[in-house]
Amino acid sequence: MRIAVDAMGGDNAPSEIVKGCIKAAKEFSDITLILYGKESLIRKELTEEIGNIEIVHTDEKILSEDDPVRSIRRKKEASMVKAALSVKKGENDALFSAGNTGALLAAGTLLIGRMKGVxxxxxxxxxxxxxxxxxxxxxxxxxxxxxxxxxxxxxxxxxxxxxxxxxxxxxxxxxxxxxxxxxxxxxxxxxxxxxxxxxxxxxxxxxxxxxxxxxxxxxxxxxxxxxxxxxxxxxxxxxxxxxxxxxxxxxxxxxxxxxxxxxxxxxxxxxxxxxxxxxxxxxGAVLFGVKAPVIKTHGSATQEPVYHTIRQTRDMLSSHVLEELIEYFEQSND
Amino acid sequence: MRIAVDAMGGDNAPSEIVKGCIKAAKEFSDITLILYGKESLIRKELTEEIGNIEIVHTDEKILSEDDPVRSIRRKKEASMVKAALSVKKGENDALFSAGNTGALLAAGTLLIGRMKGVxxxxxxxxxxxxxxxxxxxxxxxxxxxxxxxxxxxxxxxxxxxxxxxxxxxxxxxxxxxxxxxxxxxxxxxxxxxxxxxxxxxxxxxxxxxxxxxxxxxxxxxxxxxxxxxxxxxxxxxxxxxxxxxxxxxxxxxxxxxxxxxxxxxxxxxxxxxxxxxxxxxxxGAVLFGVKAPVIKTHGSATQEPVYHTIRQTRDMLSSHVLEELIEYFEQSND
CATH class of the missing domain: 3.40.718.10 (Isopropylmalate Dehydrogenase)
Structure with missing residues (x-):
C-alpha cells in the first residue's frame, strides 16, 4: 500500500509530518510512504534511511490562504498537486495532507476524480x-x-x-x-x-x-x-x-x-x-466519494495525529471499502 | 407593564413558574404578572396575596408533545392560548412561557401577529x-x-x-x-x-x-x-x-x-x-418580529431562570425597543 504524503501542508510542516510518518513507517511494514516536498527540509528530520519511506522533491507548496481551485490548477509543482496526480496515475493508492482544506477537496475531486455515481x-x-x-x-x-x-x-x-x-x-x-x-x-x-x-x-x-x-x-x-x-x-x-x-x-x-x-x-x-x-x-477527515482515499488532518496537527491518520489511511486501504463502494455505485447507476 | 404568564407550560409548571413570578413581582413594583392556569394549583404556591400578581383560571393546557399549530387552534381554553389572546387584545403587554416551543412560536405569529414589514x-x-x-x-x-x-x-x-x-x-x-x-x-x-x-x-x-x-x-x-x-x-x-x-x-x-x-x-x-x-x-429566547414581546424559557426551567426571564421581559418593555422597530419597519415598507 503506497500512501502519497503532502509533506509541506499544515502549520508544522514538514517537521511534524515527517516525524509522524517515520513512526507509522516503522510500525507498519506493509505500507510505503512517499513524501512530496522540499527534500532538504525533509532530510532534516529524516536522518536515517527507512526502507518504506521515499522522497519526491517538489519546490512549490500551496499556502493556507491560497484560493483552492486556482492554486491546484496553477501551482503544478506544489507538493499537494504532485501527490494528488501520483494517485490519479495509479502510482500511489491514497493521499494524505494537513494543508489547505479547500485545496485538498479540490485536488481530490478535480485531480483524482469522483466515483462514478457519487x-x-x-x-x-x-x-x-x-x-x-x-x-x-x-x-x-x-x-x-x-x-x-x-x-x-x-x-x-x-x-x-x-x-x-x-x-x-x-x-x-x-x-x-x-x-x-x-x-x-x-x-x-x-x-x-x-x-x-x-x-x-x-x-x-x-x-x-x-x-x-x-x-x-x-x-x-x-x-x-x-x-x-x-x-x-x-x-x-x-x-x-x-x-x-x-x-x-x-x-x-x-x-x-x-x-x-x-x-x-x-x-x-x-x-x-x-x-x-x-x-x-x-x-483525520476522509473526503469520501472520490476514487481513492483522500484524508485530511488538522492544520495544527503534530506527529501524533499525523501518525494516527496514516494508520487510518492504511485501515481504509486494507478494508477495500472503496472498491466495494465503487462497485455498488456503478451497479446502482446501470 | 402587564406580563401574561403561561403558568402551566414547562416540566416544572406551575410550581417553579409561580415561585419565579413571586420573586420577580416582589422585586419589581412596576410590573403586574397575570398568571394563566389552574387556580387551585397556582394557589398552592401563591399562599399570600401579592398586589401585582393576578390569576386567570384556565382548565386546559398545551402539552409538550402537542402539535403546535393544531393545539393553539383547537385548545382555545389552554393557558398559553388565553395568555396570547390577552396580549393580542391589548389587555397585557407581553407573553411569557416555558411550554411547548413550537406552540409558543405559533401563538406569537398567528395569535399576536407579525410586525408589519417583518x-x-x-x-x-x-x-x-x-x-x-x-x-x-x-x-x-x-x-x-x-x-x-x-x-x-x-x-x-x-x-x-x-x-x-x-x-x-x-x-x-x-x-x-x-x-x-x-x-x-x-x-x-x-x-x-x-x-x-x-x-x-x-x-x-x-x-x-x-x-x-x-x-x-x-x-x-x-x-x-x-x-x-x-x-x-x-x-x-x-x-x-x-x-x-x-x-x-x-x-x-x-x-x-x-x-x-x-x-x-x-x-x-x-x-x-x-x-x-x-x-x-x-x-429566555425572544420571538422577535411579532407585535409584542413573546419570551420562551427552557422547558426544564426552575424558579431562577423564570425570574430572570421575567426581568428580561420587563427590560424589553421598558426599553420600548418594539415600538421603535415597528416604526422602522413600517417606514421602510412605505
Missing amino acids: DRPGLLATFPSLADEESVFHMIDVGANADSKPLNINQYATLGTLYSKRVHGKEKPTVGLLNNGTEDNKGSMLTKEAYQLLEKNTEIEFIGNIEARELLNGVADVIVTDGFTGNAVLKTIEGTAISMMNILKDSIYNNGMKAKVGGLLLKDSLKNVKDLLDYSKHG | DRPGLLATFPSLADEESVFHMIDVGANADSKPLNINQYATLGTLYSKRVHGKEKPTVGLLNNGTEDNKGSMLTKEAYQLLEKNTEIEFIGNIEARELLNGVADVIVTDGFTGNAVLKTIEGTAISMMNILKDSIYNNGMKAKVGGLLLKDSLKNVKDLLDYSKHG
Missing part, C-alpha cells in the same frame, strides 16, 4: 461517542459542500455505513439524520426530502432524526447532514470544548492556592477529559 | 461571551424557522442590533454572519446572498463572516443565521457543555481518593465554569 463527495469525520470510551460515531458531510441536496445526503448515508462496517467493524451501523427535532415530520425542506430517501434506502439502518444536543451521546453510528450544517456543528463542538477547557484552566489558576492544589490532584482526570475529546486519535 | 419572526437567544465575564452576544434565528431566506437574515440583523442597543445598552453592536469560513466569498447560496444584503444594510455595523468555532469568544455582539443552522449550533453548544461537565464529574468520582479531594478543592472553580455557561441568567 454526485458530490462528502467529508467524513470521526468523533468519540461519550457513551463509553471505546465507541465512536461518524458524521458526513462536515464541510466538503456548502450546499447539499437530498440525494447527496442519502449517498452520504451509504458511504458512512460502509465506512463504519468495513473500517470500524460495526456489524449493523445505525444512521441518523441531523435535524431540528426528533419527530418524523420535523425539518427544513432539505431534511424532509432527505428523510424520505433515507427511509427507502435498503443499504442502511435508518433510525430517524437526531438532534444536535444528543450527538455526542452516541445515539447513532453514522450522522448524515448537509455540508453547511455539518461544518457549523463540527466547529461548534471544537469551539465549545476548547472554551470550556480554557475557562476551567483560568478558574484553577485564578482561585488561589486551594484551587491550584485541586487542579494538581485532578491532573489525571482533566487529562482524561482532554483525551476523550481529542478526536485526532481517530484519524 | 417577513418571518426569528428566535433570539443570548449567550455568555467567554471573552470576559460581563459580556454577552445574541444569536438570531435559533430555530423559529426551518428555512430562512437572505431577506430574513438581513431583518434579523436589524432586529438583533436594536435589541443589543436598547435592551443591553451596547452603543454600536457589531453584526457577524455565521458562515463556513471567514473570507468574503465563502458560503452557501443562502449566506452569500445574505452577505450582499448585510453589506448594504445601513442600520447595522456588519463585520463580515464568523465561523462557529469563534462564536463563544465574543467576536460579534449579534450573530445572524438561518433558523436551521442556528438551532443546530445552539443545541451543539448545550450538548457539548453538558457532556463535558458529565465526563469531568465521572472522572472525579472514578479516579480514586486523590481525584475526589481534588474535586472538592476545585468545587468553586467548577461552579464558576457552570455559572459562566449557564445562559439562563440572561433570560
